[in-house]
Amino acid sequence: MASHRRPKQPSRTRVTVLTATAAAAVALSSQAAQAAPKPSKEDVKAKVDKLYEEAEQATEKYNGAKAKQDKLKEQVDDLQDKVARGQEDLNKLRDGLGSMATAQYRSGGIDPSVQLLLSSDPDEYLDKASTLDQLSGKQAVALKQIGDKQRTLKQQRAEATTKLQDLAETRKSLGEKKKDIQGKLAKAQALLNTLTAQERQALAEKEERANRSNDRVDLGDDVPESQRAAAALAAAKTKIGSPYVWGATGPSSFDCSGLTSWAYAQAGVQLPRTSQEQANAGTHLGQGQLKPGDLVLFYGDLHHIGLYAGNGQVLHAPKPGANVRYESINNMPFMYGVRV
Incomplete structure (x- = not known):
């Protein structure tokens, strides 16, 4: 004849230990969450x-x-x-x-x-x-x-x-x-999107101030070395305020090499499409040899390019979310210039 025994209930001591363990786990996870502060x-x-x-x-x-x-x-x-x-x-x-x-x-x-x-x-x-x-x-x-x-x-x-x-x-x-x-x-x-609305607004305002700084930039008195360099720089200046869009070559939006190739095309010079190819489109120059209209290359792999505008300023299409604008040549790791 089968035996029908009631299952043995856990002891009060065991329940207390389990409860304490669960509470400790919750506390530890809470502390871990507190130990990983939100990025600034x-x-x-x-x-x-x-x-x-x-x-x-x-x-x-x-x-x-x-x-x-x-x-x-x-x-x-x-x-x-x-x-x-x-x-x-x-x-x-x-x-x-x-x-x-x-x-x-x-x-x-x-x-x-x-x-x-x-x-x-x-x-x-x-x-x-x-x-x-x-x-x-x-x-x-x-x-x-x-x-x-x-x-x-x-x-x-x-x-x-x-x-x-x-x-x-x-x-x-x-x-x-x-x-x-x-x-x-x-x-x-x-x-x-992890930032608060106020923090995102602050970053947007900072970017907007950088875009508006074109009105106050001092380009000095240097003159281009050639008519084509002067024409290319003049063309690029007409695009100040145009948005950066990756893969774009103008006339209403640009990426970095898209701006330089478009500008020189207006001067009758066909440059290759990429910054790395444009880096070999002319004579290499040191920073002290730069004249307005020369190409300027940045970063070790030469993935960014702009036009030297004079007085240490570069005219370029900087990055997503930014417009074509002037910026100090010292804001990025300068490699060399190219005179086309």
Whole structure:
């Protein structure tokens, strides 16, 4: 017969110990929460600025991939156009050869010696025979042209296939770099969202003051070394106040290399797309050699660029959330200048 015993109840001592342990755990977690204070506004700003810098590094990589994609697309289009025209030419050559072969067959159906014996006008026959010899010569030329055209088309098709593969890989890389930029900007925004409304307002006002400082900047008396440098700087000045947008090349928004390439384009000079490529677009200069309109490169990997404006001031598109503006050259780690 089965036994039906009531489960043994925990002792009062055991309950007391469990309760005390739970209370201690709650207290420890509360203390841990208190031990991790909320980051200050300055800490958040420093982290956000670092993320913006990393986003700009990613932006220049994106710009390089975008420029490569555009170039590959142009090359692929050109090759495909050449292949289409070449195929059309090949078809015409084949049609021409076919016409010659047909004509030769019709006039050469009887053995030439028999044709000569039967001909009522030997002179006329000899004239026709000469024409047939010329026709055979043309056939040989046509066959060579067809062979050359076929080899060219094969080469162009192979080149187009390779370029298309490169284009597909570049587009994939472009998507990854875009995702990287968006991820860093999202992290920066999430950090800003941890601040109070008052703290965010204070940061926004500080940024706005930096944007408005253009009205009071002293650019000194230095003059550009060339007309193109003067024209580029003058063009860039008309864009003061335009927003920074990653990947943008104007005319209403810019990233750093987008501004410099746009400005020099207005002076009739085509610069490469990225800051790293623009770094080799002219003669390298030390800080003491800079003149207005020269390019200025910052950071060890050269991921930021601007235009020297004079008196230690740089005109540039600084970062997300900021406008095109003047800023001290000493606010960033200067590498070297470039005179285009």
